[in-house]
Amino acid sequence: MSDAIEINGLTKDFRIGMRGYKLRAVEDLWLKIADNEIFGLLGPNGCGKSTTMKVILGLLEPTVGSCQIYGVPSTSVRSRRDVGFLPEAPYFYRYLSGRELVRFYAKMCGVPKDEIGDRTEDVLKLVAMDEAAHRRVGTYSKGMLQRIGIAQAVVHDPRLVILDEPTAGVDPIGSAAIADMIRSLKERKKTVLLCSHLLAQVEGICDRVGIMNRGKLVLEGSVDELLEKKDMRSLVVEHFPASAEAEVRAVLEKHGAKLASVEAPRISLDRLFLQQTRDSDQLHESEKEEA
Amino acid sequence: MSGGSLNRITTIARNTFLEALRQKFINVLVILAVALILSANFFRQFDFGSSELKFITDFGMGSILFFGSILSIVATAQLFFSEIENRTALTILAKPVYRWEFIAGKYLGIFALLTVFTMLMIGLLAGMLSWREGALMERYPDDFAEGRLVSYGGLFAYGVLELLRFGIIAAITMFIASFSNTNLYTVIVSFFVFVICQLQYVARDGWNDIGNPLLRGMVWVMALLFPNFQMFNVAELMIFPGEQTLAAASAWGIFGYGIVYIIAFNALAVLAFRGREI
Numbered sequence: 284m285s286d287a288i289e290i291n292g293l294t295k296d297f298r299i300g301m302r303g304y305k306l307r308a309v310e311d312l313w314l315k316i317a318d319n320e321i322f323g324l325l326g327p328n329g330c331g332k333s334t335t336m337k338v339i340l341g342l343l344e345p346t347v348g349s350c351q352i353y354g355v356p357s358t359s360v361r362s363r364r365d366v367g368f369l370p371e372a373p374y375f376y377r378y379l380s381g382r383e384l385v386r387f388y389a390k391m392c393g394v395p396k397d398e399i400g401d402r403t404e405d406v407l408k409l410v411a412m413d414e415a416a417h418r419r420v421g422t423y424s425k426g427m428l429q430r431i432g433i434a435q436a437v438v439h440d441p442r443l444v445i446l447d448e449p450t451a452g453v454d455p456i457g458s459a460a461i462a463d464m465i466r467s468l469k470e471r472k473k474t475v476l477l478c479s480h481l482l483a484q485v486e487g488i489c490d491r492v493g494i495m496n497r498g499k500l501v502l503e504g505s506v507d508e509l510l511e512k513k514d515m516r517s518l519v520v521e522h523f524p525a526s527a528e529a530e531v532r533a534v535l536e537k538h539g540a541k542l543a544s545v546e547a548p549r550i551s552l553d554r555l556f557l558q559q560t561r562d563s564d565q566l567h568e569s570e571k572e573e574a
Numbered sequence: 575m576s577g578g579s580l581n582r583i584t585t586i587a588r589n590t591f592l593e594a595l596r597q598k599f600i601n602v603l604v605i606l607a608v609a610l611i612l613s614a615n616f617f618r619q620f621d622f623g624s625s626e627l628k629f630i631t632d633f634g635m636g637s638i639l640f641f642g643s644i645l646s647i648v649a650t651a652q653l654f655f656s657e658i659e660n661r662t663a664l665t666i667l668a669k670p671v672y673r674w675e676f677i678a679g680k681y682l683g684i685f686a687l688l689t690v691f692t693m694l695m696i697g698l699l700a701g702m703l704s705w706r707e708g709a710l711m712e713r714y715p716d717d718f719a720e721g722r723l724v725s726y727g728g729l730f731a732y733g734v735l736e737l738l739r740f741g742i743i744a745a746i747t748m749f750i751a752s753f754s755n756t757n758l759y760t761v762i763v764s765f766f767v768f769v770i771c772q773l774q775y776v777a778r779d780g781w782n783d784i785g786n787p788l789l790r791g792m793v794w795v796m797a798l799l800f801p802n803f804q805m806f807n808v809a810e811l812m813i814f815p816g817e818q819t820l821a822a823a824s825a826w827g828i829f830g831y832g833i834v835y836i837i838a839f840n841a842l843a844v845l846a847f848r849g850r851e852i
Binding site for chain 2: 297337340341342343360361363364366368370373374375376378387388390391392393435439
């Protein structure tokens with residue numbers, strides 16, 4: 284089976300101003316993203332992520348090189364039948380309801396008429412927007428907009444889903460829900476290309492990441508492979524007595540190893556926030572039930 | 575065209591039309607046009623006799639042309655750039671949608687708006703004329719000895735030609751919008767082109783007197799590039815068919831002329847939009 288995305292030697296130049304000054308946004312990019320993989324494309328602003336994404340979506344043509352989606356050139360409209368896209372800070376038609384919006388994009392994607400209803404309800408449930416689907420998009424919060432954006436991106440059941448900053452401006456609860464949705468997309472055998480600045484989230488979701496800088500891919504590999512310190516191991520010990528530290532150090536030295544540090548493991552602030560808000564929500568619910 | 579294409583084009587057109595109906599500026603424009611046509615009622619105070627009908631028609635058709643032209647240009651530019659600036663075009667074009675389908679859908683949505691506008695105005699004008707003609711027939715029976723002066727069929731047929739004129743203006747605006755960067759630039763340039771098209775007959779008249787073949791050729795090309803809107807000024811012949819009438823063949827000729835320019839400018843818009851970076 285061909286790769287979900289195959290980029291071969293992509294270079295993209297933009298002509299700027301009357302004199303046609305050349306600005307190179309992406310330079311000699313080679314990248315393969317396998318089917319059913321969650322790939323995180325990272326990098327600072329202006330590094331060429333968005334340009335790369337637009338080339339994948341066929342919105343821009345490469346100056347040099349090529350890009351294929353499941354073996355079909357990205358310049359062909361046919362390639363987009365297999366692609367769903369959530370833009371950064373999506374703006375949708377504010378006067379449509381969430382359900383109407385998803386139906387609109389289903390029609391755009393050529394979903395057969397008799398399937399539009401079922402597909403719409405299915406994706407609204409997937410993004411947990413079925414109860415708010417009757418409301419106008421203009422009344423949605425940022426988190427809801429992102430979720431309805433994911434719904435429109437997957438309504439035609441694409442094999443590849445491209446998400447540009449899906450958690451931008453969304454609170455940690457909403458971010459966690461979107462992360463769960465991305466995982467469920469993988470369970471549904473989708474490939475996900477994720478662009479995000481929230482590195483902790485990317486780390487928790489992605490199988491592989493690529494880091495771009497100044498238009499070039501500077502690092503690429505699996506998350507574990509890139510982050511693991513291969514020559515070190517950590518032990519998590521319950522009820523560790525301080526008095527034992529000297530003995531542990533001596534034992535390790537006997538085996539030619541060195542205890543680098545002893546510290547209390549920490550949970551992330553995101554996780555603490557989620558725990559606390561869930562606990563207080565549960566307390567609030569039980570108080571309401573008792574009342 | 576595949577069924578999928580047709581479905582996508584009509585979906586975009588429907589959405590464009592509904593979005594247009596929600597634009598305050600467009601609603602204000604329509605209300606002003608309605609008010610102006612209804613205000614033709616005040617002509618009866620001047621006691622023009624049967625000539626009053628021609629005054630009402632001229633005033634009404636003038637209002638329709640004035641507001642219809644503004645609507646064609648502003649609505650097209652506004653509805654096109656709202657998609658680009660709000661990045662909804664990005665979401666649509668990231669779907670399996672051809673750029674020509676996007677342009678065709680937007681244009682048809684705008685054309686639907688212009689159709690509603692023109693037919694509403696023509697309907698109002700027909701109502702006004704019918705009401706005044708009825709009153710004048712009682713007051714000046716000699717002037718109407720041969721029956722009614724106004725051809726209402728001709729009025730609606732003229733409405734179709736006027737709609738085509740607006741259709742050409744909208745297609746020109748769509749073409750300019752397809753490569754320009756701002757709404758304002760599009761509106762200003764489109765208005766200039768509209769004025770050129772309205773006054774193009776002056777160049778055509780001058781063409782006959784030009785001796786230099788190069789200059790003559792240039793004027794000929796320009797005359798071909800800009801549609802001659804003077805051709806559409808046949809209201810009196812169609813609405814008051816007295817001694818002079820417009821032959822059906824001529825009316826169909828104007829109709830075909832309009833259709834050709836609409837297709838040509840939309841084709842140019844598609845060509846320019848294909849290379850545009852979204």
